[in-house]
Amino acid sequence: MPQLQEQDRAVLHQYMDQLVERSYSMLGYPCARDFDYSELYPTLRYQLNNIGDPWVPSTCALHSREMEQEVVDFFARLFRAPEQNYWGYVTNGGTEGNLYALYLARELYPHAMVYYSAASHYSIQKNLHLLNMESIVIKTDARGEMDYTDLEHTVSQNRHRPAIVLANIGTTMTEARDNVAHIRSILQSLALRSFYIHSDAALAGTYTALLEPHHPFDFADGADSIAISGHKFIGSPLPCGVVVVKKNYKERIGQLVPYIGTLDTTITGSRSGHAPLFLWYAIKKYGIEGFRERALHSLELADYTEQKLQEMGWSAWRFPQSLTVVIEKPSEEIIRKWQLATQGNQSHIICMPGVQREHINALLTDLQRSVQQKRLTAVL
């Protein structure tokens, strides 16, 4: 068997050491890192491919379809999807889930106008461009929530067209949540003949569903589809996500491909069989209660972070039920060291599961030092 050369092995080991370091200082990106999938490592010996529809068997037998079905069932229940009328699959991430949902909405309403807020994730614009769908950007308030007055006004000017509205359940920068029940009531009050609401819940969907008071964003609140990222709150070594839609819509899409023996109802052809397996494992291990506890623990840390920053005099705020603490932008050095996503004068810290007090305290020490330095230079 060929072996790695010594020098290449050294490169690999150095790379692996770097990962430990970089994982320690990742406070600005919303990826949980407290996961442990070591029990699944033996499955890495196999190429698992869930090509095609999770519910339609394929002639390719190395897969994790049954687990994928359970994952979709779990999220359908969590998001209160109509019991006999949902469908979904494990995607490559939130972007693909949004793309699939928009594709579905376009097949239903080819002449619709799409409305999305200025705080939406960049994947929305790209997806709309790929699908060649017409759209209008809706304003947000200063903290990133959709401006419903602007939505109402804008939709009312296009009342002759079906409306597709994208709601953010946790915007990328501030974790603002749009209110799906409110959006639905606006669309109903304008007496539109047809409309479709998609919740882009990539960031916060999983834990938002577990917290009280309930934030209106799911199927029972008026959503027609919901997409989440699996590698964010749940955590996974592979980027992944889940999209859930109403089944009667989905039946418009997908043709039988004799070659694979299943229905081609997904965006990509070959799909990871490991990603559904990881999600299945996490769901079985934690269950609803375990996920809720994990979310509450992270919320506590976010609260601690916000308070400590305010005590220090560093401008900081966060929404209730939010793991994102928005802060005044620190120095470039600190942004780089702690991998803080930054836009304009704002940066953010995200207390995803796996972030601990120890990490936050180390960042606080760096910030405190920079405050003192600033004072010192001001005196000089």
Ligand SMILES: *Cc1c(COP(=O)(O)O)cnc(C)c1O
């Ligand atoms: C992360 C994110 C996405 C994109 O998800 P990926 O898993 O990175 O493809 C889309 N929308 C929002 C709000 C996000 O936070």
